[in-house]
Amino acid sequence: MSSRSVIIDNTDAQVQYSPGWQANGSPNEYKRTTSNTETQGASFTLKFVGTSVAVYGTLDIVTLPNTTYVLDGGNPFPFSGQPQSQIQYQQVFYTSPSLPYGEHTLVGSCVDGGGRVILDYFVVEIPLEIPTNTSLSTPTSAVPTTLGSKPTPPTTAIVGGVLGGLLFLMTILVAYLWYRQFRDPGRRRDTKPSFTSAEQDAQTRPFNAPxxxxxxxxxxxxxxxxxxxxxxxxxxxxxxxxxxxxxxxxxxxxxxxxxxxxxxxx
Incomplete structure (x- = not known):
């Protein structure tokens, strides 16, 4: 069955955190935000509607995460990562098996202290054709994306800045043209006196003797x-x-x- 992918950011309201998490982020991470913890027992809970879920995060070169993931109250799935020579962004921490379409719950926990867990975003699979025997709806806060593609930073701020700059330049240009029009009109009048007109006027005008x-x-x-x-x-x-x-x-x-x-x- 074909499906579409929906990205849920770590800051989405669908994700609930226990005490011990801090907000962070960098330009290489989705929406420049992450949720970090090194506290033993710190956990998150994600409730979603779909047929599968995947967890993405960042692997630090200093400390690696030691985490477990529990889907719908089942057995925990551990993940600790592999040492790398440089920071790895948008790495898969957990991928669930295929699930029946419906509402599911995923819980992730930090097993021991000292291991840095950097949570970035989630990807939920939703079938294109919803089964008729279900009445569940897709969360509206999720953003659809292509399966397997890595999210890119939003460009809304960049486009808005470019449009604002163009509008500012056009405003300056219009004001300059308006100023030139009223100060230096396009058609200048000839201010030189016409001697021919003066002579003709003198001939036709009667001479008034005192x-x-x-x-x-x-x-x-x-x-x-x-x-x-x-x-x-x-x-x-x-x-x-x-x-x-x-x-x-x-x-x-x-x-x-x-x-x-x-x-x-x-």
Missing amino acids: AMASSSYITTQHDAETPNHYSETPRHRDVISTVERHKSPHVSLQWNQSQQPPSYSM
Whole structure:
């Protein structure tokens, strides 16, 4: 019967520990976590639903584990490991025989003190086709993986960091383009004056000559300065008025109606 593999980490809630265990881990271990103990009698209990189970851990070069594994209250299975020249990661500590699909219990214990037990993760086999005569469900906290493949460290943190960096760079780029747009517009206007337009405007715009003094003012001032020459005043005022009228259209002629021009007799 075909099956699929489900990995249960040592920190999963399905695993229960007695006193004497410490948390540890390294980049070469699954999810960078392990449960370690050197305490005699320290144990763990795993309840799972499947057809088999395997225990994986790390073998230290200093001390080797001296452990036993009991499945469903049966006979203990010992494991101590072999000396190695370097640390061995993701090593098999225990593999159960084929079991009927259902709920099972595995208990692992440290037999004597001084031997370091480094527990990493468990692999449970679950059939692809669940027998119809069972009502058990697969634990939701387990993560499926391929049979016999070694788990790799999660890449969620790496992908999140890369995406966050790209988003930050895009934000800086958009802010820079916005700043350039408002400070230095793409289309610059020509600020040089157009002499041709100025000349045409000067030709079409009417010339406003300054208003000249009225003839009444000139007459009054001249009369004040030369009071004894009344015979020449009318002629002088007439000449000035005629000149000012031809010189500027804005000059208004105002005659003094009280003064009559003298008559000349021959």
